[in-house]
Amino acid sequence: MIDHLEATRYLVNRLTDELVVASLGNAKYALFQSGDRALNFYLWNSMGMACSMGLGMAMARPERRVIILDGDGALLMNLGSLATEAMRNPPNLIHIVWDNRQYQLTGGQPTSTAYRTDLARVAEGAGIANVVRVESLSAYQRAIDKAFSQPGPWFIHALVEAATTHVRPPKSPTFIKHRFMTELGVSH
């Protein structure tokens, strides 16, 4: 099983000018703890919207790599987004799902991935071009290296240990947005 924080740190250490959007839940806590940066977009609620927002970013900035950090519960709320992602087929998109098989934040209730649902197979069925399912840190690292060197879209389904942290990213939505857009050098 993969240590979520260690896996997030491996990713963050590779980042240069990528846009990253992190789902509510442990995805955004681990991202912040691994390294805060202006191009991290933290979602404080909007369960299921990280993947759609990442697709929008990838459409707006085709020259930049966009990384979505998702949770299993959040993705299950917006499975249709995988079909949209596959149809649009953006080569600059990497979608990582941290699957801890539970709604950790609300008390650890099991999600359907604790039973019979396999999100990698769902992504394959949706038509995402490159799908990888990883259960060890080394396999995860290889998948990340590949996703950073070959065109996407990539869907990396990472089975992680359930864990949480008490470190919290900035809470002001407008601060998060302005910092992100300023760094990117864009305005509305």
Add this chain to the structure above:
Amino acid sequence: MTSVTNGISPSSPGEGDPQWARTIIGVLKTYNIRFLNLVPDAIGERLLRVARGDPAFEILPLTREEEGVGVVCGQAVGGARGVLLMPTSGLGNSLNALASLAIPYRIPLPMIIGFRGDLGEFNAAQVPMGQATTAVLAALNIPAFTLTREDEVERVTDGALKLAYANEGPVALLVSTQLAGWKNEK
């Protein structure tokens, strides 16, 4: 990719496109709006017929309107402008994303909503959401403007878009059945 996003054309542009649809699309262009994100409805299709084949636009079909709120927000913070086209039922599908993303993060989000469940409606299952639309938008403090007459379309669309980008928030343009007509079905 283009063949998938733009190539499936249930109908193509032609002489039959209503003036209001051509006017709206024209105003979207003056605001440099590039992405038309949508779940189809009969009214939105009139706009798409005009936009298809125009290289200024990219069309993204969605599986659910809530996705569209996320997608437009991602496009916006990435520095590109998009709109969401949907029927009144789609507004129902979008509410939590509007309330938790577009509004608190202050992201301009023009919504062009085909008004089902109103004047001339044949389908009772469209009516409750249609009739709740104005109140739901008001409850979220989302400015809403209804297009009813051909001669006001340009001015109201222009004003609504100006407001969305100045205020950095969602704005609804409701395309009424007075303007767009309704289905023949009884």
